[in-house]
Amino acid sequence: MVVDERMRSYYDARAPEYDDWWHGTGRFAARDRPGWEPDVHALLAAVAGLPPAHQLDVACGTAFLTRHLLGRVVAIDQSPAMVAVAAARLPHAEVVQGEAVPLPFGDDAFDRVITGHFYGHLLEAERAAFLAEARRVAPELVVIDSARGPDGEGEAWQERVLGDGSRHTVYKRWFTPGALLEELGGGQVLHAGPWFVMARSPRA
Ligand SMILES: C[S@@+](CC[C@H](N)C(=O)[O-])C[C@H]1O[C@@H](n2cnc3c(N)ncnc32)[C@H](O)[C@@H]1O
Structure with missing residues (x-):
């Protein structure tokens, strides 16, 4: 697919230090992020509060969020290094190295797709293809983002810049809850904090 190659190689290289972003450690220790920790906890509570389901976490990364999902969980990420961390963290889930577009699963294989960040x-040219794949494999989509x-x-x-000094160029967006819901075609905001937004959207 579709997804910008620079983003893919960046995250594979970042896997060993990725959770520093969540924990405010390492390169993130010096960042002033007012309200970050309570917002992380509120987001995790919202993730854990999703009804148990057969669900697929697309681009699971280190599984920092995935491990709070209830039910039968499958996690997928393109990065071998991320998948290694996620698999160690998720002994009871299936962790797959693979692509978000196309997703290597059948139509309606899951109750829910969730994807974070x-x-x-x-x-812009990649979004519709991803949304079509997410909608194909599950009747509900939950999106978490900045x-x-x-x-x-x-x-x-x-x-x-990563710990090894390597430099990477990455495209990123930030969302108001309303703008995210509009892009997803409607639904419900499950979390709206200073750092994170989470929305659930049923298939039309
Ligand atoms: C910002 S991280 C998010 C990780 C995790 N979901 C979280 O919220 O902490 C983005 C993830 O997208 C993955 N990714 C990038 N392109 C992908 C693709 N085409 N298919 C599957 N995963 C992809 C990266 O490897 C990386 O783990």
Whole structure:
């Protein structure tokens, strides 16, 4: 597919240090992120509060969010390094290395697709293809992504530096709850905090 190659190689390289972003450790220790920790906890509570289901986490990364899902969980990510971390964390789930588009699953194979901090990395030309795949494999889609503050930018090409000094260019967006719901075609906001937004959208 479709998904920008730079994003893919960046996340594979970032896997060993990815959770520093969640925990505020390593390169993120010096960042001033007011309200980050309570918002992470509220987001995790919202994820854990989803009704148990047969669900697929697309672009699961290190499974920081995935491990809070209830029910029969399958997780997929394109990065071998992310999949290794996720598989160690999810002994009772199936963790697959593979692509988001096309998803290697049949029509209606799941009750729900969930995806965190992936949709907002997709370029405009990539979004419809991903949404069509998510809608094909499950009747419900839950999207978690970065919240857009009142003065925050909506999108950016960012230069990111990893611990080994390597530099990477990544496209990223931030969402208001309303804008995210509109893109998904309607649904319900499950979490709207200063850092994260989470929306559930049924298939039309
Ligand atoms: C920002 S991380 C999100 C990880 C996790 N969902 C979270 O919220 O912490 C984005 C993830 O998307 C994965 N990814 C990028 N392109 C992909 C693709 N085409 N198919 C599947 N996964 C992909 C990356 O490997 C990376 O793990």
